[in-house]
Amino acid sequence: MSGRLQRQETRAAFGFISPWVVGFLLFTAGPMVASLVLSFTDYSIVDTAHGVGLANYRELAEDPRVRTALTNTVVYALLYVPAATVVALGLALLLHRVGRAAGFFRTAFYLPVMTPAVAAGAMFLLLLNGQRGLLNEVLGWFGVQGPSWTTDPTWMKPSLAVVSLWAVGGSVVIYLAALKNVPVALHEAAMLDGAGPVRRFWHVTVPMISGAIFFGVVTHTIAALQMFDQAYTMFYGPQQKASASDSSLVYMVYLFQNAFQYFRMGYASALAWLLFVIILVVTVVQVRIGNRFVHYEGSRS
Amino acid sequence: MTTPTSDARPDLARLPVADTEPTPAGPVPEPVPLRRKPAAGPTTVRRRLAQAAYLVVLLGATALFVYPLAWLVSASLKPKSQVFDNSLLPETVQWSNFVEVWQAGPVLRWVFNSATVGLMAATAVTLSSAFVAFGFAYFRFRWRGPLFGLVLATMMLPGAVTMIPTYLIWNQAGLVNTQVPLWAQNLFGSAFYIFLLRQFFLGIPRELFEAARVDGASHLTMFRRIALPLARPALVIVFVFELRASWSDLMKPLIYLQTPEYFTMPRGLKQIVDTVALSGEYHCEIAMAATLVATVPMIVVFAFTQRFVLDGIATTARQG
DSSP: OOHHHHHHHHHHHHHHHHHHHHHHIIIIIHHHHHHHHHTTBOOOSSSOOOBOTTHHHHHHHHOHHHHHHHHHHHHHHHHHHHHHHHHHHHHHHHHHHHGGGHHHHHHHHHHHHHSOHHHHHHHHHHHTOTTTOHHHHHHHHTTOOOOOTTTSHHHHHHHHHHHHHHTTHHHHHHHHHHHHTSOHHHHHHHHHTTOOHHHHIIIIIHHHTHHHHHHHHHHHHHHHHTOOHHHHHHHOSTTSOTTSOSTTOOHHHHHHIIIIISOOHHHHHHHHHHHHHHHHHHHHHHHHHHHHHOOOSTTOO | OOOHHHHHGGGGGGHIIIIISOOOSSOOSSOOOSSSOOOTTHHHHHHHHHHHHHHHHHHHHHHHHHHHHHHHHHHHTSOGGGGGGOOSSOSSOOTTHHHHHHHHSOHHHHHHHHHHHHHHHHHHHHHHHHHHHHHHHHOOOTTHHHHHHHHHHHTTSOHHHHHHHHHHHHHHTTOTTSSHHHHGGGGGOOHHHHHHHHHHHHTSOHHHHHHHHHTTOOHHHHIIIIIHHHTHHHHHHHHHHHHHHHHHOOHHHHHHOOSGGGOOHHHHHHHHIIIIISSTTOOHHHHHHHHHHHHHHHHHHHHHHHHHHHHHHHHHHHHO
């Protein structure tokens, strides 16, 4: 290819990617720098910003509500991510066995994904109601006295996990696709070697879909650490008095409150950077661990 | 509540042989293991039992996931005193809930707002992402690798980091308390969709483009006449994903909208839940009517596009 043509092509290419480049500079790179700078100020919108050095970060280390929010978020993630993985995998295995009818069930499990989080939150506020909710009534049939899911501080995070778990259908679709890709021959070979269903599950199915499981765990974790909609819908807003417990205070809710209710934008920016670092570290650790266990077909790195 | 996994496992024995292979050869009424001949007597009985147990678990799990939606429809039609009676068929059907939800907030207005914002957001992101994705798929230029790496890297960035300065930008532009910030950023493409569409474009045989090139087609024509039409399934997926994301979003409307008239449906729903169900006279049935209004449009969209969407998720996951 001649030099002129090459240059022409390059120019055309940049023409095509220019919207992203502009958007990146305007809405990603620029704001990233700005937010880093803000995190060293006491900016509050109404007042001009003053540099405060590391004060925000120091406060963040001492703020008991940051600790609460972090703990809550981690507890929620530890409840949700493993549960989502197991439930989604279980459902996918169920569907896989149906054969052709799987399409119908796949659609059914995806309906909750299409339901807006606020709607799901509102619905589950009633379904999980301690006195009159459906869940506790069903538990009652078995003689179990269900807790006050939405008001008892101990049960708020589990109920948030339940609401999120309801929308696990996206992962079901992904795992189902992964299961379909497992060569039948592998199962047959294992069967000839005398492997029972349980061993084949652990030694054929799981390794063969470990890529999908790993992908699911990583994305679920990132999403869980940023959970907002469900918690805010169910536990925050004017109906929640200041005295209410902080047991549903997840990180993004606290960040949101600081930024847009207390207008502590400098502090909120510091909170945002802390979250970024946490997510980055968690993801890197997961990828490290994952690389040891995930089995990739062929020579993919 | 039984967890499906533990019950499913014992049945896995028949899984691979029976129905993994999508054999086109004729309709198979029931998955019959090919390997073992159906021996008469106890084995058949046990297999039947296993099959039945499996069906019970599958249908039970499905019911568990669909039931809340059915419950929602029912609760939204009940009088206040019956919302919690947990029977799926309302004793008395109270259609007026859907009239009274009006008094709680301008629900139709909110639906209209959400639809407008959603369509703008989805259209903008689909076209712009396709445009950018074509740039990354068709051309081979010097900075392609690193730049595309940068695109992917932005997916890792939590929204919280850019949220505040972005708000300040829109504030500076005087567009806070308008719906513009809810969709305008989508004009610049979105990393995940760019990735997804690029994968799709890469699958189009290059000869098609070369042939068009020989015929004197411009790059823009190639994009419009070849890439876009061939990528239609992927474009539908992107469109529906973003429509859903935009329709469901709570954070941005909370940040940007103050006047109830401008609210999107989830933002409005949150207000109704707060004012009607969690305080005041605790009219949960009205809140559930509003919840249904917020949910149904997405279910309808999904009903028309589910094949594309579900297969799309399956294939993207396989590539990713």
